[in-house]
Amino acid sequence: MAELTALPAPVVTLKNVSLSHGRGGQGTPVLTGITLSLRRGEFVAVLGPSGAGKSTLLRIVMGLLKPGTGTVELSGTNGKGRRIAALVFQDAKLLPWRRVLGNVTFGLEGLGLSLAEREARARAALALVGLAEHAERWPRELSGGQRQRVGVARALTVDPDLLLMDEPFGALDAITRSDLQEELLRIWQQTGKTVLFVTHDIDEALLLADRVIVLGGKPATIRSDLVVGPRPRDRGDPRMAQLVLRLRALIAGDRAPPPDGWIASDI
């Protein structure tokens, strides 16, 4: 399926990463033996049950947490007006005392850009997510979906090699979510960013990603690393339905699948 010639270089490589939370990394192990690499331009989704360690994995890649063992290598550097990696948080995490524009320039501060350059860049990023005319608003004046877009703009504006997204659309209603998913795909195709996208929504993973990684177990390991078929994705495709079932079983892990017709018998 994938062309084996001239594969782009990896943007991030994790080798045998493990981590334990708690005092000095001596607590319960959360992740173990995680080996993973993302090629430039790739869109990779991470699936897993709640508490599996998906956010923890993103924090490690972002450098917010030090792995207990193993290594994380990011290729690229912070430079003038750019950062290697940027993170979109689960519930936007905007700074309420900054206007939308100020929230987007936040990551650009300290990167050697003038105020005018920072604002121009931020406005461009806001235009990319369709919020150009909301630059002067306060975060409290935005809807949940708009806030999430600002979070995406804040990450995009630092022109990262790697865009990390932690269940960015998890808290939104179905229609807003599907709008933002399409917008994200458009932005991804337009900018060619490498994306590591955490979600617990199988459909979302299959709609967006080139590859789907399933985390599971305690401590969590990579249960599977699947390449998804060609785009655009068609939910009606029987191969998709197959993939959904397979992923569902992988995520459920050791738990037995529900018996046939269990919904009918429940009513």
Next chain:
Amino acid sequence: MNRPLLRWRQSGSAGRLLAGLAGLVLMFGIWQAAAEIGWLPDRLLPRPSSLPVAWIGEIEGGYWQAAVLDSLSHYTIGLLIGSLLGAALGICAGTLGWLDAGLGGIVRLLRPIPGLAWVPFAILWFGLGSAGAVFVIAISVFWINFYAAHAAVQAVDRDLLEVADAFGHGHFWGRVVKILLPASAPGLLAGFRTGLGQAWMSVVAAELFGVPGIGARMMQASSLLATDLVLIYMLTMALLYAMTDTVFVLIRRRVLAWQN
């Protein structure tokens, strides 16, 4: 912001102002009436109508202006020093666990001591001058700001610190300037506002022992049983407080425009 718990009607700020003025007029009216009827002898409480004459006399003698200027300078300097130091220490203690632990005992020991109790030491250390008065006022607002800042900093959403880390502001100053200070600004300003009133109360205490100012003038007047003068300076202080608080509220509205 200060949304009433029970609303009697949506009233604008002009309406509130009018209601406040009406309350004041009513108070002075009842007071004056009580004096006219003879229920309230002037030796117990001078009637309002006697105050303007006394006030003008005090201004013509130049006492009033001098007292107000002296007190204003004690007030401003003491308030700023006490608030800044209190807030700074509160922020540090709220941020640094070891400092918080280390200060725990000291804070409990010094906290309950009122500003007035420091007067003898203020005289000893700073003499009978402005510095002593400033010291007493500063102490009286120090703890208010310390506690307000401490609580405000501790209530800062830890997740926002992670945002700072993720976007290259994870170093000490980045966290303090870009997250801690703006996030705790509402709490810091609330503490400062409480101090704003407390400091006027302390002005009297600080000047009671003879440092020139409103407090000293009140003491002189009361030793001569010139109750009308005492009242005039009480009203003066109330007006000055109302002014400082109004100015503060205007500034706060700008600084905290992001709220509400």
